[in-house]
Amino acid sequence: MSRRVHAEHRLAWMLCAPAVIAMLLVTAYPMLYALWLSLFRYDLRFPDERHFIGLDNYLSVLSSETWWQSLFNTLVITTGSVAIEFVLGMIFALVMHHALVGRRVVRTTLLVPYGIITVVAAMSWRFAFDPTTGFVNVLVGLDGSWLAERWSAIFVIIQTEIWKTTPFMALLLLAGLTLVPGDVLRAARVDGANAWQRFFRITLPLMRPVIMVALLFRTLDAFRIFDTVFVQTRGAQGTESVSIVGYDALITRLNLGLGSAVSILIFLCVLAIAVVYIKGFGIDLSRREQP
Amino acid sequence: MTIRESGNLVERLFWGIGSALVVIYSLLPVAWIVSLSLKRSADLGDNRFIPHVISLEHYQAIFHDPQFSAALGNSIGIAGISTLAAVILGMFTAYAVVRLEFPGRRLIMAGALSIAMFPPVSIIGPLFNMWRTFGLYDTWAGLILPYMTFTLPLAIWTLSAFFREIPWDLEKAARVDGATPMQAFLRVITPLAAPGVFTAAILVFMFAWNDFLFAISLTSTNDARTVPAAIAFFTGSSRFEQPTGSIAAASVVVTIPIIILVLVFQRRIVAGLTSGAVKG
Numbered sequence: 256m257s258r259r260v261h262a263e264h265r266l267a268w269m270l271c272a273p274a275v276i277a278m279l280l281v282t283a284y285p286m287l288y289a290l291w292l293s294l295f296r297y298d299l300r301f302p303d304e305r306h307f308i309g310l311d312n313y314l315s316v317l318s319s320e321t322w323w324q325s326l327f328n329t330l331v332i333t334t335g336s337v338a339i340e341f342v343l344g345m346i347f348a349l350v351m352h353h354a355l356v357g358r359r360v361v362r363t364t365l366l367v368p369y370g371i372i373t374v375v376a377a378m379s380w381r382f383a384f385d386p387t388t389g390f391v392n393v394l395v396g397l398d399g400s401w402l403a404e405r406w407s408a409i410f411v412i413i414q415t416e417i418w419k420t421t422p423f424m425a426l427l428l429l430a431g432l433t434l435v436p437g438d439v440l441r442a443a444r445v446d447g448a449n450a451w452q453r454f455f456r457i458t459l460p461l462m463r464p465v466i467m468v469a470l471l472f473r474t475l476d477a478f479r480i481f482d483t484v485f486v487q488t489r490g491a492q493g494t495e496s497v498s499i500v501g502y503d504a505l506i507t508r509l510n511l512g513l514g515s516a517v518s519i520l521i522f523l524c525v526l527a528i529a530v531v532y533i534k535g536f537g538i539d540l541s542r543r544e545q546p
Numbered sequence: 547m548t549i550r551e552s553g554n555l556v557e558r559l560f561w562g563i564g565s566a567l568v569v570i571y572s573l574l575p576v577a578w579i580v581s582l583s584l585k586r587s588a589d590l591g592d593n594r595f596i597p598h599v600i601s602l603e604h605y606q607a608i609f610h611d612p613q614f615s616a617a618l619g620n621s622i623g624i625a626g627i628s629t630l631a632a633v634i635l636g637m638f639t640a641y642a643v644v645r646l647e648f649p650g651r652r653l654i655m656a657g658a659l660s661i662a663m664f665p666p667v668s669i670i671g672p673l674f675n676m677w678r679t680f681g682l683y684d685t686w687a688g689l690i691l692p693y694m695t696f697t698l699p700l701a702i703w704t705l706s707a708f709f710r711e712i713p714w715d716l717e718k719a720a721r722v723d724g725a726t727p728m729q730a731f732l733r734v735i736t737p738l739a740a741p742g743v744f745t746a747a748i749l750v751f752m753f754a755w756n757d758f759l760f761a762i763s764l765t766s767t768n769d770a771r772t773v774p775a776a777i778a779f780f781t782g783s784s785r786f787e788q789p790t791g792s793i794a795a796a797s798v799v800v801t802i803p804i805i806i807l808v809l810v811f812q813r814r815i816v817a818g819l820t821s822g823a824v825k826g
Contacts (some may be wrong), residue, residue: 260647263646263647263648264646264648264649266642266646266727266728267642267647267648267651268648270638270639270641270642270646271638271639271642271643271650271654273635273638274636274638274639274654274658274698274702275639275654277635277691277694277695277698278657278658278661278695280695281669281673281691281692281694281695281696282661282664282669282695282696285669285672285673285676286668286669286672288672288675289668289669289671289672292671292672292675299675346564347568350561350564350565350568351565353557353561354561354562354564354565357565357566357569358565360565360569361565361568361569362812362816363808363809363812364568364569364572364573365568365572366808366812366815366816367572367573367805367808368572368576370752370804370805370807370808370815371801371804372755372756372758372773372777372797372800372801373758373774374758374774374777374778375579375774375777375797375800375801376575378579378777378793378794378797379575379576379579379797380575382578382579382582382790382793382794383574383575383578387590387591388582388590388591390578390593390595392593393593418571418572418575422572423819426816426819426820427819427820429820430816430820472662475663478665479665479666479667481667481758481759482758482759482774485758485762485778486778498665498759501667501668501670501671502667502670502759505671505674505763506670506671506674506762506763511671511675514671515671518665518667518669518670518671519668521667521668522664522668525663525664525665529663
């Protein structure tokens with residue numbers, strides 16, 4: 256190995272070291288620590304009773320109704336919001352792509368929900384659906400107390416997620432739309448393909464890589480949902496998400512052993528989702544970087 | 547230009563109405579919370595879009611509330627320092643990854659990517675326990691560390707996407723003229739990289755400003771509690787009324803900086819968000 260190559264390696268490692276050390280220290284190490292803690296009976300309110308119990312924490316989590324209900328809720332919220340915001344995001348992207356006047360106005364206003372703090376977004380919709388301070392009941396002519404009942408509360412939560420994150424989807428899809436070559440679409444038009452055919456046969460297949468990356472990141476993000484549920488119901492009425500269950504065990508009840516088991520299970524779920532997307536749908540992440 | 551050239555009146559009208567609907571949907575809840583924040587306490591339940599009487603009582607209340615002022619200061623300080631740290635470390639890493647040949651390059655990018663997918667709730671327990679031991683619980687540093695780490699992937703990926711576009715021959719020229727790699731980096735490349743760095747900084751700042759989970763798990767008092775946590779735990783001026791007005795006013799106050807950021811830098815934000823996803 257020549258001296259120049261050697262110096263280059265050393266410089267590279269010096270430049271990367273701070274970031275790598277920070278990432279290992281604040282994510283990898285705590286993750287291993289969580290794995291370790293999950294094998295103990297460890298409750299901070301009774302720290303002296305700490306002892307090794309093997310997989311018992313996992314057994315109690317996996318046999319509890321709360322975990323399965325929260326997992327079910329999380330999957331409903333994730334699928335519901337990602338599916339709807341994909342369709343909506345595509346419509347928004349098409350509107351921005353085609354609107355002659357006001358394309359910039361639309362793009363700017365879309366950045367408002369994107370930029371707003373999630374807690375504030377959740378509060379806004381909580382007030383909006385509230386029977387006394389809200390406008391939704393007046394608008395749709397209903398008299399419901401939306402957050403007091405399970406399925407309507409889940410509907411409000413999904414609605415909030417969609418409002419907050421559709422802009423992200425729409426902007427990514429818009430960037431993908433601009434990559435579809437215009438002359439291909441024009442040629443198809445000359446050949447007699449109608450708008451639907453052009454969209455489904457040409458635009459959509461060409462956008463596939465962008466769509467898959469957007470869906471992967473949004474699915475993982477939606478699965479971690481915490482802020483909206485915490486602000487709108489705090490998990491009441493059977494609306495807990497898995498992150499809420501983890502937070503309650505760890506921070507509210509200070510049960511580090513049990514909570515860590517929940518944490519590890521959530522991590523495994525996220526891993527499974529990523530593997531399904533990457534292997535199942537063949538996303539090549541090494542070639543496409545993503546914020 | 548795609549199909550737009552041949553857009554007739556009907557088509558234009560269709561897309562115009564579409565745009566209007568998108569705008570209304572995006573701004574409706576924001577307009578509602580602004581309206582709530584300007585209503586008198588007595589009018590909060592009147593379901594009217596335009597307040598009967600415009601009153602600033604909720605704004606006066608939150609700025610007299612020491613909890614909110616402290617949270618605002620904490621949020622600005624913590625998000626600002628996290629941004630600075632993440633962007634500096636991200637710059638070093640992105641430069642090495644884009645410019646230098648070394649073993650482990652792909653491993654670093656893959657590791658960063660996996661952190662971007664990582665569920666934060668999985669580590670709040672260990673961090674809570676570790677921070678109490680190290681005395682970092684309920685301090686600025688206790689939040690800056692996780693914010694910096696969780697935004698490093700964003701910074702590294704965004705910066706490398708921008709760094710790939712820089713004409714690096716200029717650096718080679720500087721090296722030929724006798725500059726060391728470090729000098730070439732600081733004198734020649736840094737000015738060219740500034741727009742990308744700026745974009746990364748905005749995205750990182752928005753993440754840190756937005757975070758709620760770490761903020762409520764790793765803080766307990768006004769010492770380090772940030773705005774999202776303060777809003778969620780608002781008690782209001784009196785214990786007997788629901789603090790809807792105060793929450794609305796506080797929400798408007800913390801949303802204003804973000805709206806300004808978005809309006810002024812929208813091109814950069816959109817470029818930063820989409821830079822990675824569409825370029826192979």
